[in-house]
Amino acid sequence: MKIGLYFITSSEFSRTHEELAEAVLRVGVRFIQFREKNMSARQMFSVAKNLRKLTWEYSATLIVNDRVDLALAVEADGVHLGQDDLPFEVVKxxxxxxxxxxxxxxxEAKKAERYIDYISAGPVFRTTTKKNAKEPIGLEGLRRIVSSVKKPVVAIGGINKFNIEDVLKTGVKGVAVISAIxxxxxxxxxxxxxxEIVKRYLDD
Amino acid sequence: MKIGLYFITSSEFSRTHEELAEAVLRVGVRFIQFREKNMSARQMFSVAKNLRKLTWEYSATLIVNDRVDLALAVEADGVHLGQDDLPFEVVKxxxxxxxxxxxxxxxEAKKAERYIDYISAGPVFRTTTKKNAKEPIGLEGLRRIVSSVKKPVVAIGGINKFNIEDVLKTGVKGVAVISAIxxxxxxxxxxxxxxEIVKRYLDD
Ligand code: NI
Structure with a gap:
């Protein structure tokens, strides 16, 4: 599984999930998560179906946040779970x-490791995207997680073009961004x- | 599928889902829905697991509201979907x-009929349990739905011991209650x- 630049769609800014997904797919992003906290399941289904169509067109991976049933319903490639979602050992x-x-x-990373396929670790930096975000773990905290698990680690939280190289140098296999895009x-x-920066560190 | 008295658990009153489920199972209710709008999925999973254990003990049917993934995770017998949930044709x-x-x-009943196993119809009467509840359909509206579909109809909304006989006389196969219990x-x-009243109309 190749992750690289991992774009998480959001409807909190001025564009739709579909517009954002299409923009990043066009330039080569191949790992996308559908994340939406305000729509009904019926609405989410409709958007996720569109994202599935787009990601298939570009042979990209589609991950659905939280809702395993939605992932099943649209045949997504994966699900992303938070610590408050269904337990990963059950989801498997x-x-x-x-x-x-x-x-x-x-x-948390070590507990999850044997049940899951990748671990996201963060927030690395302070971020405004997520309300009630936890204290940043910093590059040091990220490095500690990377070195204590064997599964691929994806860094998340406040990552932008100015700090992404520092993040990549920790040994992560993916970098997730929302607002930077x-x-x-x-x-x-x-x-x-x-x-372009990610590819310098994580090319196949 | 026998429905009869269909109890929908709620944590909006002074008892837990588990306490309520156990109380109704003890006296013979055999159709229970877990409905919860405020807990995290992780918390819901923990409650639903308890309800699954209880309903298995009593050979009762467990239905999970909204979340198909939760129903899968706890091996519930069924799911109950609203008009805003995942589309029923996909859930099947x-x-x-x-x-x-x-x-x-x-x-709505006719559109759903060929995809699903039972239709709930309501609110029959005015109810305080559901915020933003729709206009009541009344006994007349209920009768119209019962006579226009072949699948079992479950009446819901404001049903109590004073009006339940009128509801049963419409030909429904189940009567759902929350606050009356x-x-x-x-x-x-x-x-x-x-x-006792339900059994006079819907005995096996
Ligand atoms: Ni409804």
């Missing part, structure tokens, strides 16, 4: 695909810039 | 069990009273 029994989980410490004046250009 | 593909759907009109001083006694 009902979902036959990629399972990722958010972690904030070495302890979704809140950019030109999402396509921002994705392209970030992708 | 990912969930191999009972699928019920909330309807408010003959039109959950908000009772003695849930067990209230469930028993309702069950």
């Amino acid at each position: 029994d009902i979902f036959d695909g990629i399972v990722g989980v958010s972690t904030h410490s070495v302890d 979704a809140n950019s004046q030109n999402p396509e250009k921002s994705a392209k810039e970030l992708l | 593909d990912i969930f191999d069990g009972i699928v019920g759907v909330s309807t408010h009109s003959v039109d 959950a908000n009772s001083q003695n849930p067990e006694k209230s469930a028993k009273e309702l069950l």
